Amino acid sequence: MTTSAQRPNIVILYADDLGFGDIGCYGATAIATPRLDQLAAQGLRFTNGYATAATCTPSRYSLLTGSYPWRNERARILSGDAPLIIRPGLTTLPSMLKQAGYATGVVGKWHLGLGRGDLDWNGEILATPLDVGFDESFIMAATNDRVPCVYIDGRRVAHLDPADPIEVTYDPKRPFPGLPTGRDNPELLRMKHSHGHDMSIVNGVGRIGYMRGGAAALWNDETMAETFLERAVSFVSRHRDHPFFLYYALHQPHVPRIPGPRFAGATGLGPRGDVIAEMDWCAGQLLDALDHHGLSENTIVIFSSDNGPVLDDGYQDDAVERCGAHRPAGPLRGGKYSLYDGGTRVPLLLRWPGVVAPGESAALVSHVDFLASFAALTGVALEGAGGPDSANVLPALLGHSRQGRSEIATEGTWGRMALRQGDWVFIRPHEGPPVNKSVNIETGNSPEPQLYDLAADIGQMRNQAADYPEQVLALSARLEEILRSAQTRA
DSSP, rough: OOOOOGEEEEEEEEEEEOTTSSSGGGGOOOSSHHHHHHHHHSEEEEEEEEEESSSSHHHHHHHHHHSSSGGTOOOSSOOOOOOOOOOOOOOHHHHHHHHHTTEEEEEEEEOOOSSSSSSTTTTTOOGGGGTTTTEEEEEEESSBBSSSOOOEEOOOOOOOOOOSSEEOOOOOOOOOOOOTTTTOGGGOOOOOOOSSOOOOEETTTTSSSSOOOOOGGBGGGGGGGHHOOOOOHHHHHHHHTSOOOEEOOOOOOOOOOOOTTTTOSSHHHHHHHHHHHHHHHHHHHHHHHHHHHGGGGGEEEEEEEOOOSSOOSSOSSSSSTTTHHHHHTOOOOOTTOOOOOGTTBBOOOEOTTTTTTTTOOOOEGGGGGHHHHHHHTTOOOOOOSSSSOOOOOOOHHTTTTTTTOOOEEEEEEETTTTEEEETTTEEEEEEEEEEHHHHHHHEEOOOOBBEEETTOOOOOOOTTTTTTTHHHHHHHHHHHHHHHOOOOOO
């Protein structure tokens, strides 16, 4: 146990599919994000902050476990009925902070699985966030485009009527007879799909997967932001007298993008822009709650995103048509699903008034490092295999050092890997199409090795592999060494 002076509250605000160029403090001008810009002005803005993967489940797995996602073969984009992929008993960020005396809570998107297989949504759910270190949990089961479209409060579906039980299947050959689907009943849709998202219809929107029952428990997309915000603010209020850790996993700007009434039409970029404005407001309301309770001075607030941006991710919401000059990934190449930096290099802000001086940091840091860094802050020793890839970069996170980690391995999709070491990025050869045509994003796939110097070429437009063959060999060998290793944490 450490003293209260060494145990600041910790709040992680984690956006969903938000790009490096999507908010004002990273150069966006088409979407106003005043509260996040204010947060940046009051703290550190990192220019080399990375998720470990270009998709959501793997990167969230790394944030909570301090492990590269490829160490767990189940850390891939999950269906809404997938079992929990974090093994109970594994050292996690919340379990470590509980050991340090923190109250721990998660609110919002989970997408790391629930239950142990053959999940019954109508009773007590075993294997939840409560079993991997969280004291409190109010989440959606997976994502807002996947069934079941219900909130999970602790171990039970919220507001479920026992007389109307929930049934869920992801078997494409077994839709529930008689229930309309987006594929067969497009006239029932208020937001049409562009690819996928044509199974069960909930709230006039086609989803991935089939569900029936649970009418009283179904969420309302328009009030989702405020529902999660209320629970996050409540957690802060109830735990204001003791150290707490809140993982507030925002659902914006993931599809389907359905803002609440106050933000519908708030920007000129359509629903995607509107939900980013809504996300900014949610962050501001949480910051206001910290101020209200006199907690801001003793609270570390982190804002980041799970992966890079995507415009058309399955719905016809005019995200492409209305994007205009806005560049969601900023100067970076690629986006969600991509091996290029646009897939994993994300906004990262950290504020701790009186400790962290406002400014900008080019230190190389990653979400996977939060476990070891906050263990060092709170005086908890990581033992054995805990946080196998989490580096203690606390001095860099607090702005006391310009040096972060020396390298980071990142994942596109399905085990396709890249390695950044210093300013060099190496992408090993991968088969497959160079462009994911469904979302119109470059994958990074190439039959040839790729080597980029980010110091001179942040947009990764000049492949220098042929010019520096010795660098290619060294980085290729190092990446293979990492992939064969049991851990990279010293």
